[in-house]
Amino acid sequence: MTWHFTEDAETFRSAAARHLAAEPARNTAVLTLMGRAERLGWWAEPDGRVTGVLAYSPAAGLDLGATTEEAARALAARADALVSPAGVAAAPADGGPVALRGETAAVEAYAEACGRPSRVTGRMRLFRLGEPIPPDPAPEGRGRLAAEADVPLVAAWTREFAVSIGEEPAEDYTHFVTERITEGRLHLWEAPDGRPVSMAAVSRTIEGQARVHLVYTPPAERRRGYAAGATTAVGRAAVAAGTPRVLLFTDLANPTSNALYQRLGYRPVTDHLGVEFTGLTR
Secondary structure, eight states: OEEEEESOHHHHHHHHHHHHHHSTTTTHHHHHHTTTOSEEEEEEOTTSOEEEEEEEETTTEEEEOSOOHHHHHHHHTTGGGOOOTTOOOOSSTTSOOSEEEEEHHHHHHHHHHHOOOEEEEEEEEEEEEOSOOOOSSOOSSEEEEOOGGGHHHHHHHHHHHHHHTTOOOOSOOHHHHHHHHHTTOEEEEEOTTSOEEEEEEEOOOBTTEEEEEEEEOOGGGOSSSHHHHHHHHHHHHHHHTTOSEEEEEEETTOHHHHHHHHHTTEEEEEEEEEEEEOSOOO
8 A cells, every 4th residue: 555646647646536536526636736736646446445545735735535544644754855847845844844735534644644744724525516406485586607807806706705704815816816707717606786786607617517606795785695696506507508517615613604505506525634744744
C-alpha cells in the first residue's frame, strides 16, 4: 500500500480512472483541480485498487477526494513528498500543506496523524441535485441571465458575499464576474419592479459535473424566496445544457441554506471539513 505522486494529469487520470469514475461527486474537488494542480496523487491497495486521491498546489493547499482514513494517515507521514519537481517545498518548513480540505473522516485522520496544531476553517456539506423541485411558494419576479451592464452590481455583490462567508475580499471582482456573465453562467433574480435582488452562478462543466456557487441575496432583500429562484434558474440551465451532475456545497453552520437546497431537490452526498495548520510538528 502506498501513495504515488505525479505532475501529469493524464498519468493520474489513467492510474485512478476507476476510482474517479465510481465516485465522481465525492471526487469533485480533485476532478475540478486536476488540470491545474501542481501535484496529483493516488493511494493504491495491495491488489492495485485505488482508494484515495488528492490534488495539491502551494497556493491553494491540499484537497482530498474520496480517501480512506488509512490512506489519509499514511499521507500525513509522507507530507514531504508534496514537493514540486523543481524542489520547491510545499510549505511550511516541515514540508506539509498549510490548508487541507476533504471529507470529514479523512481530514480528521490526517490532522491527528500529522501532529501539527490546526484550526477548523469550515464544515461543509456536499449536495447533488436529484429531481428538481420548484420553489413553493414561488418567489415574485423572474429569473434572467446576467448581462454586461450588470457587471458593476454583481462585482459589488461578490465582494459582499466574500465578506459574509468570512473570506478576505479581493480588490476587484470585475474579471471574475465578467467571465461568468459572458459564458452565460450567472443568473439574476429580478423583483416585479425589475430590480435585481439575488444572484447565483454555476461553474463550467468538468468531468460531467458543475457546481452551483455564488448564491447571494443582499440583506434587505432576504426572506422573500429570491435565492431559491436564482438557485433554481442556474440548476435548470445546467441540466438543460446536458450536465449529468449538478452539485453544491453548503456551510453546515447555516441551517437555512441547508434546508432550502433540500426543498429544491438537492440531496446530501457527504460532509466536508477544512482545516488550516498553524504550526510545526509537535
